């Protein structure tokens with residue numbers, strides 16, 4: 001009895017994801033992260049976790065926390081690090097038993113997010129850097145805004161998100177470049193041609 005309880009206490013939910021394969025998907029707003037992740041899920045069976053989607057689900061739940069998050073996202077700002085990291089961690093644990101690997105889309109958005117992720121979860125083996133010109137991103141987001149219903153797909157918020165991307169998120173790429181795990185993807189091309197580059201990067205992992 002005593003032995004059994006001791007063992008129970010030592011089993012943490014985090015243990016389930018300790019050795020998970022992790023791919024960070026980083027790029028500006030509207031660069032095509034979500035589009036490419038969907039195709040990776042289809043071909044490789046990885047689990048796609050988008051920080052933005054997780055946050056929007058919390059907003060849709062109507063919770064008090066969701067209301068606070070909505071106000072931040074509407075302004076194009078970043079939500080608190082702990083909130084988004086906890087959501088990703090919980091979602092990873094929930095999928096750990098059936099997942100071949102995780103695509104973490106939209107995270108890290110600043111270097112500190114990467115550092116905290118590694119402390120609490122683990123290290124990525126690849127960073128897909130989805131790169132498009134700012135004009136392209138704005139054009140795609142304005143188009144997406146016609147149907148997305150997203151509170152942040154409007155001209156004013158798009159500009160703020162782009163500025164924040166260059167200021168806070170691009171340094172993330174330099175941070176991981178020194179580790180040799182960044183693969184830069186030209187996202188100016190048609191979706192399938194972008195995907196070919198993504199496949200090459202993932203296939204080289206094995």
Ligand SMILES: Nc1ncnc2c1ncn2[C@@H]1O[C@H](COP(=O)(O)OP(=O)(O)O)[C@@H](O)[C@H]1O
Pocket residue numbers: 027028029030031032033034035036140141143144187188189190191194
């Ligand atoms: N390679 C591409 N060429 C043209 N349009 C694209 C391409 N990739 C994505 N899009 C479109 O651009 C918009 C933003 O793509 P999305 O995947 O939502 O980007 P992100 O998740 O990086 O914000 C979507 O409407 C999508 O259909």
Ligand SMILES: Nc1ncnc2c1ncn2[C@H]1C[C@H](O)[C@@H](COP(=O)(O)OP(=O)(O)O)O1
Pocket residue numbers: 027028029030033034050051052053055073076077078079080081084105106107108109113152161
């Ligand atoms: N890692 C993160 N840290 C803080 N805020 C985040 C976040 N990921 C998403 N958010 C918040 C702020 C973003 O402007 C908003 C939408 O994010 P998103 O859905 O990833 O955008 P997109 O796919 O257009 O790049 O959600």
Ligand SMILES: [Mg+2]
Pocket residue numbers: 033034050052106
């Ligand atoms: Mg997205």
